[in-house]
Structure formats: structure tokens, C-alpha cells
Amino acid sequence: AVGDLAFYPDRIMGGVRRQTHWENARSQGLVAGANMTGKKRIRYEQVPYFWTEMFDLRMDFVGDFSVLPTRVDVQGTYAKKKFTARYYQGDKLRAILLCQQTVRDVETAKTQLRQAQGK
Structure with a gap:
């Protein structure tokens, strides 16, 4: 390991x-x-990635969460426990948190972050 x-x-x-x-x-x-x-x-x-399951929630973390965001955009709702949060530093996408999303959504998030970094 x-x-x-x-x-x-x-x-x-x-x-x-x-x-x-x-x-x-x-x-x-x-x-x-x-x-x-x-x-x-x-x-x-x-692309940095890890996931965890807590109680009845699965959360996938894609990108760099060590940087303090200047803006967070949320799609979906916390109340329904299904959302995607995009973390920006300035105009640059730095991380994406996916809660109860599909494998395809996670792969799309990895691609979005790679493109946002110009890679």
C-alpha cells in the first residue's frame, strides 16, 4: 500500500x-x-479522488479540497440528500463533491476537473 x-x-x-x-x-x-x-x-x-459511505450516504470527492474555495455552486438539494457541489477558487474549478450520484457522474466530474486545469 x-x-x-x-x-x-x-x-x-x-x-x-x-x-x-x-x-x-x-x-x-x-x-x-x-x-x-x-x-x-x-x-x-x-485526478485526486476518494469516496466514503456514511450511514445511508455515498459521497465522492474529486479534486483538491485543500484549497479554500471562494465560491461553491450546488445543484440538487441537501434535504433530498442528492446533490453536486462545485468548489471554485476565483473562476477556476478546483473540486467537486458528489452526494448519491452515479459512477457516470463521478467520471464526468473527473473529466471536468482535468479540463478546468488545462490537462
Whole structure:
């Protein structure tokens, strides 16, 4: 589980990041293993992502939540426990929180963040 504790250069959001989630550990392990074979070098370029389930809620966190947002746009409603919140710093999209959304919505959020960063 090296990826669960290692800091890495975040080529999508910028800076250096440590993401303690098993999905990140799996993704980094695949890249490290491929690079150790020496056949082809692969860069680790994943949009930061993790998810959690609490009680009856599933929440997916996509992007950089370490930066204080200057604006948050919410679609959906808290009361119905199904919403998407987009976090901006200035005009730049930095993170997306999805509550009770589909896998397709999560993948779309990753694509939106990648595009917002010009990647």
C-alpha cells in the first residue's frame, strides 16, 4: 500500500499530494509495477479522488479540497440528500463533491476537473 502513504507530484491539480485511500494505493501500485518492468514508462496522472459511505450516504470527492474555495455552486438539494457541489477558487474549478450520484457522474466530474486545469 505504498500509494496510501507516499507523497507524489500532482500533475493535474499542481503541488505535492498524499492521498490516503486504498483506491489511490491501487492506482499508484499499477503504475509503479509497470515502470519497474522497464518496458514503458508511465506517469501517474490521476485526478485526486476518494469516496466514503456514511450511514445511508455515498459521497465522492474529486479534486483538491485543500484549497479554500471562494465560491461553491450546488445543484440538487441537501434535504433530498442528492446533490453536486462545485468548489471554485476565483473562476477556476478546483473540486467537486458528489452526494448519491452515479459512477457516470463521478467520471464526468473527473473529466471536468482535468479540463478546468488545462490537462
